Amino acid sequence: MPARSPALPRRAAPAIPAGLRREQLLELYHYVRLTRSLEERLANLYRQGKVIGGLFRSLGQEADSVGSAYALDRSAGDFLSPLIRNLGSMLVQGAEPLAILRQYMAKAASPSRGRELNIHFGDLEKGYIGQISHLGDMVPVMAGVTLSFKMRGERRVGLVYVGDGAMSTGTFHEGINFAAVQRLPLVVVAEQNGYAYSTPVRKQTAVERLVDKAAAYGVHGDSADGNDLLAVYAVTKRAVDRARAGEGVTLVELRTYRRKGHAEHDDQSYVPEEELAYWARNDPVDAYRRQLEESGWAGPEELLAAEARIDEELDRAVALAEAEPFPEPESALDGVCAGPPAAERPWYRGRGG
Amino acid sequence: MPARSPALPRRAAPAIPAGLRREQLLELYHYVRLTRSLEERLANLYRQGKVIGGLFRSLGQEADSVGSAYALDRSAGDFLSPLIRNLGSMLVQGAEPLAILRQYMAKAASPSRGRELNIHFGDLEKGYIGQISHLGDMVPVMAGVTLSFKMRGERRVGLVYVGDGAMSTGTFHEGINFAAVQRLPLVVVAEQNGYAYSTPVRKQTAVERLVDKAAAYGVHGDSADGNDLLAVYAVTKRAVDRARAGEGVTLVELRTYRRKGHAEHDDQSYVPEEELAYWARNDPVDAYRRQLEESGWAGPEELLAAEARIDEELDRAVALAEAEPFPEPESALDGVCAGPPAAERPWYRGRGG
Amino acid sequence: MAEVTYLEALRQGLREEMRRDERVFILGEDVGAYGGAFKVTEGFYEEFGEARVIDTPISEAAIVGAAAGAAHMGLRPVAEMQFIDFISCAYDMLTNYVATARYRAGLPTPIVVRGPCGGYVRGGPFHSQNPEAAFLHTPGLKIVCPATARDAKGLIKAAIRDDDPVLYFEHKFLYRRIKEALPEDGDLLTPIGKARIAREGRDLSIITYSAMVWKALEAAEILEREDGLAVEVLDLRTLVPMDDDAIVATVEKTNKVMIVHEDTRTGGVAGEIAARINERAFEWLDGPVLRVTAADVPLPYAPTLEDYVLPQTADVVAVARRLAAY
Amino acid sequence: MAEVTYLEALRQGLREEMRRDERVFILGEDVGAYGGAFKVTEGFYEEFGEARVIDTPISEAAIVGAAAGAAHMGLRPVAEMQFIDFISCAYDMLTNYVATARYRAGLPTPIVVRGPCGGYVRGGPFHSQNPEAAFLHTPGLKIVCPATARDAKGLIKAAIRDDDPVLYFEHKFLYRRIKEALPEDGDLLTPIGKARIAREGRDLSIITYSAMVWKALEAAEILEREDGLAVEVLDLRTLVPMDDDAIVATVEKTNKVMIVHEDTRTGGVAGEIAARINERAFEWLDGPVLRVTAADVPLPYAPTLEDYVLPQTADVVAVARRLAAY
Numbered sequence A, B: 001m002p003a004r005s006p007a008l009p010r011r012a013a014p015a016i017p018a019g020l021r022r023e024q025l026l027e028l029y030h031y032v033r034l035t036r037s038l039e040e041r042l043a044n045l046y047r048q049g050k051v052i053g054g055l056f057r058s059l060g061q062e063a064d065s066v067g068s069a070y071a072l073d074r075s076a077g078d079f080l081s082p083l084i085r086n087l088g089s090m091l092v093q094g095a096e097p098l099a100i101l102r103q104y105m106a107k108a109a110s111p112s113r114g115r116e117l118n119i120h121f122g123d124l125e126k127g128y129i130g131q132i133s134h135l136g137d138m139v140p141v142m143a144g145v146t147l148s149f150k151m152r153g154e155r156r157v158g159l160v161y162v163g164d165g166a167m168s169t170g171t172f173h174e175g176i177n178f179a180a181v182q183r184l185p186l187v188v189v190a191e192q193n194g195y196a197y198s199t200p201v202r203k204q205t206a207v208e209r210l211v212d213k214a215a216a217y218g219v220h221g222d223s224a225d226g227n228d229l230l231a232v233y234a235v236t237k238r239a240v241d242r243a244r245a246g247e248g249v250t251l252v253e254l255r256t257y258r259r260k261g262h263a264e265h266d267d268q269s270y271v272p273e274e275e276l277a278y279w280a281r282n283d284p285v286d287a288y289r290r291q292l293e294e295s296g297w298a299g300p301e302e303l304l305a306a307e308a309r310i311d312e313e314l315d316r317a318v319a320l321a322e323a324e325p326f327p328e329p330e331s332a333l334d335g336v337c338a339g340p341p342a343a344e345r346p347w348y349r350g351r352g353g
Numbered sequence C, D: 001m002a003e004v005t006y007l008e009a010l011r012q013g014l015r016e017e018m019r020r021d022e023r024v025f026i027l028g029e030d031v032g033a034y035g036g037a038f039k040v041t042e043g044f045y046e047e048f049g050e051a052r053v054i055d056t057p058i059s060e061a062a063i064v065g066a067a068a069g070a071a072h073m074g075l076r077p078v079a080e081m082q083f084i085d086f087i088s089c090a091y092d093m094l095t096n097y098v099a100t101a102r103y104r105a106g107l108p109t110p111i112v113v114r115g116p117c118g119g120y121v122r123g124g125p126f127h128s129q130n131p132e133a134a135f136l137h138t139p140g141l142k143i144v145c146p147a148t149a150r151d152a153k154g155l156i157k158a159a160i161r162d163d164d165p166v167l168y169f170e171h172k173f174l175y176r177r178i179k180e181a182l183p184e185d186g187d188l189l190t191p192i193g194k195a196r197i198a199r200e201g202r203d204l205s206i207i208t209y210s211a212m213v214w215k216a217l218e219a220a221e222i223l224e225r226e227d228g229l230a231v232e233v234l235d236l237r238t239l240v241p242m243d244d245d246a247i248v249a250t251v252e253k254t255n256k257v258m259i260v261h262e263d264t265r266t267g268g269v270a271g272e273i274a275a276r277i278n279e280r281a282f283e284w285l286d287g288p289v290l291r292v293t294a295a296d297v298p299l300p301y302a303p304t305l306e307d308y309v310l311p312q313t314a315d316v317v318a319v320a321r322r323l324a325a326y
């Protein structure tokens, strides 16, 4: 294909949807691309044995994390709680790639000081709370976070992610129901990505669409194509606005697809090849990039520059994180409680192991 | 009002609904009346301090328990699991009033040998499994019971009760969802009786009608006036037929009202008087009796005779149960496991206390 | 200084903390207009309003999880379990989320989870439990078990002010059965982690907590009267953190120790105490560490059975005599 | 007699029981076509079909509850927890419903709940847990913890044939790291409730179970080589019912005992064992019952931290030396 000639008269760019500004469109691109690139770096590190535990990819789902998180108002103190495939949402809330790299590599300077794995960490200042592994548990916790907003009369909103699989847990049910009864300013984003580990959605639930579950809680339901970044933003923004206006909980279903296995070790043998091929053609990052260019909202140079900035930042962060030490052994003992300062050191154990 | 003269020509009785026969109508009357009368005996015993623990009444809800249980086919080996207000359903499945009295009075010969309270007991032969206190837990258990029916290709059906309050539990959610995915022959009867202890339904859930929750599980939903015995029977029968035909789970909402406090100690101070008065006028036992008479399906003599039989049986059962002993102390130790036969007797403890 | 019951002392403590600190709020089933199944929060709804006394759905995991979330944001939730037996439904949330939040993520989670525990009330297997051992095992959860009206008040206040999650197990048999004159000045705090010598003695020690303190004291009276034994009774008050110094001190003093708890024997708290005594004071022991506990069965309902399964004063006396004879 | 890994031995046991008894079936997350997160049930879906190898929703309480219901009706369900850490989500169902069903209601509930436990695999706080102490406490649940490939097979078969609920905690560190030649004749049963002397000795005893058996054996080698000590290693194999006779016998033989477990210290199984030894064999003790365990923190992820928190062979050696010096 011949490169598009800059000399040709450009069509006027179509209006930007969902009330977004052009800088925001570029910022969104930054986040989806950063998510993709950072995970690719992690995959490399994983293959080199430098990621200590498992690696969980959001390949093909970047738009759903980024677009939904972007609908929150960070300056208003909005809060979210991500799951393993919501790296993008943490980046939007201000998590630094360096922090993610340190965490995956269990470094002393990682946000959890080497105590927790992958993206299990949070930052109260920046506005996100780290998950635990037990699926569903963050839904009641985010009900409590948003309860505090309501009790204090703050106009802040919370958002919690939940997978098609996690919706089967009792804690999801108890948490969303509690929030619904209390009309809390909570957005529950249900990510329909086809699978929970190897289990297809039809073995997880008998509903057609996850958004059908909204009816059981008397909450508003909405949904969007999770691979369409701007649609994700728009649907979540509506839910956030409702929450902020005191209209309570919304369950937002985002339909997307998990293009990698559950974690890097999983070869997805249970997935039909055509399915993977179909979704590879429907890549949300490429699609958004194309949309930006084709709508004239961004020029190729801008996008290339943004990508270069990301690569540079990641080069630096990877080098830095790799060089860092693991935590000091005895640091394992402190911080179980606010006081006393540390768990007892086994009497038979010398310092440092 | 002048007694209706038997000499006057009777209108032809209207057709009996829901495929029932006349004997069945009388049997249904037996069960609702027995439920009412047995609980009244228990209330007396409670006031005399002979019921050891609390007493839970189903006053005003007898039709919902009896009508729904009656829709099962005992001869086919159908199974149910009752809650504290489903005494009527146990009677339908063949529980004996004597057993209930013994159980409430913690007698040695009670079905649980004095180990469990009120109507917490079951009978695998007769087809009911006793609940535990932890609300919601019987839903997964009945999913397992009906899973066994499906695995063995038996055309048996299970029914589990759940209150408006119990539906907020995680186990309810996990259990009904599991059953829905597996298309198990299970009927879930949701009893909307206005309260969970002191908590009104609107603080339990934001849905208008409990049957709205069916949508979240992709199961069929249906509902009826829980105080209309024949309507209860009909709606449950449809659900049982669906289950038996392999069409999976139905959530049946029965709308009724808890006319007493949570248990006898609870004076219901939180309940508006008009509400109680309204529902007292809507008594399901009286209504059914009237319906039988007015439709000409039963004569007054028959009904009086049925009531007399119940009173007699209860006189005998109460006298018998009252006279019986408590269990032998050391019997407390046996039966935790199939083997070894008994828990260890504390070495410092003589036999029998 | 009015005489108040254990229950009223607890209520006073809660009320004082809610008046003192507007971040404190209560959530649980029927805690609002009804005032709680045992009326612990009676009058609170009227005084503090619906926003601070929240009736929840029957969702123990959500109650605890929501408390944790609100605590992260700076509030001080007190969650009621209607009966402590239902805390089992929040076991995952407590042991995995709440207990680890500070360690994993530096998240402050100052919540109190409280509720009526214990037997001797014909409550049967699901309204009589003593769940402390299930949580003793999880680093990150503090556990308090008041035995007196003073500590019912002092420990609830300390628990609410504590910066960590605290499980507060109140014994329902004691609610209205014991009374004590208490100051009402708002400064009655029982330090978390400190045991109390409920009775001094030099011949043998009974280490115990919660309602069993009273049985131990009764037994001590009998043993003094009938056997001339001076029995020391140590009321642990807090199980986590455990007051090892107080335990070692009583062992060093009397050289003979028994542990009394209402919970079943296997896997109960007594095992942990026995192990600690072995590790820290073995040389001081003149006899084995013995246990008086419930038998290893679910707690049955019939009076004859419940009485047989639960520890009784006579059991404490019998074991003490055997130990004294060493 | 082919050499098989611990994991393959477990798989063999499961497969043999499913072939032998059509009432046996499996349910859990991803156990079907995928064969389970650790591939324990690989090939089962193909051999036994979808009806007997059931992929469930992510609903641990429902998995256990449904297993119980099916068991009441005469089936023999084996429920897999993807990681044993998630058994906490079924804590209520197991401790309140399953454990009490026979006692309360005479309901047979022959279920097996199994899953990978344990650390040393960089799994972090939620993929490394040892939940035995949480269930030790509940009468009505049997607990087995195989340490060898032979027992992995023998205990899964015994657990499936047992008429009571059995928790089967398999150690994921051992899955592919140990091997043994085993008969394939279907009669390899390890009796539930019987410990095994993994190594004979007369100078001191290490009581342990699961993966720690191997650390104890390693330590025993070192102690023999470097100190000339003959260390006895008792592999409990079953925690409930506990083999008191075997425990007492080893105490009477060596007069010095230490307990090693991977779980955190406070409230761990070692406490119970220490208490039993006190009660049954105090006179035979020439030194305190000592513990080697994990430190009381959630298990951290970084290798340096995990190694520091978990018990290591050197710890066992150090404590044994101290005990030997008594």
Ligand SMILES: Cc1ncc(C[n+]2csc(CCOP(=O)(O)OP(=O)(O)O)c2C)c(N)n1
Binding pocket: A083, A085, A133, A134, A135, A162, A163, A164, A165, A166, A167, A169, A191, A193, A195, A196, A197, A258, A262, D029, D058, D059, D060, D082, D083, D086, D089
């Ligand atoms: C309560 C619980 N049970 C089991 C697991 C193990 N597990 C981890 S992720 C996962 C699948 C999650 O699927 P889904 O919620 O759809 O999220 P996705 O991975 O698709 O993003 C499972 C079963 C868990 N983390 N928590």
Ligand SMILES: Cc1ncc(C[n+]2csc(CCOP(=O)(O)OP(=O)(O)O)c2C)c(N)n1
Binding pocket: B083, B085, B133, B134, B135, B162, B163, B164, B165, B166, B167, B169, B191, B193, B195, B196, B197, B258, B262, C029, C058, C059, C060, C082, C086, C089
């Ligand atoms: C998990 C759990 N939490 C709390 C309780 C205490 N409790 C017993 S009955 C009840 C109310 C039940 O209400 P509902 O389900 O509507 O049944 P109803 O009494 O109206 O028949 C409560 C809160 C319980 N039994 N189980």
Ligand SMILES: [Mg+2]
Binding pocket: A163, A164, A165, A191, A192, A193, A194, A195, A196, A197
């Ligand atoms: Mg998914």
Ligand SMILES: [Mg+2]
Binding pocket: B163, B164, B165, B191, B192, B193, B194, B195, B196, B197
């Ligand atoms: Mg109700």
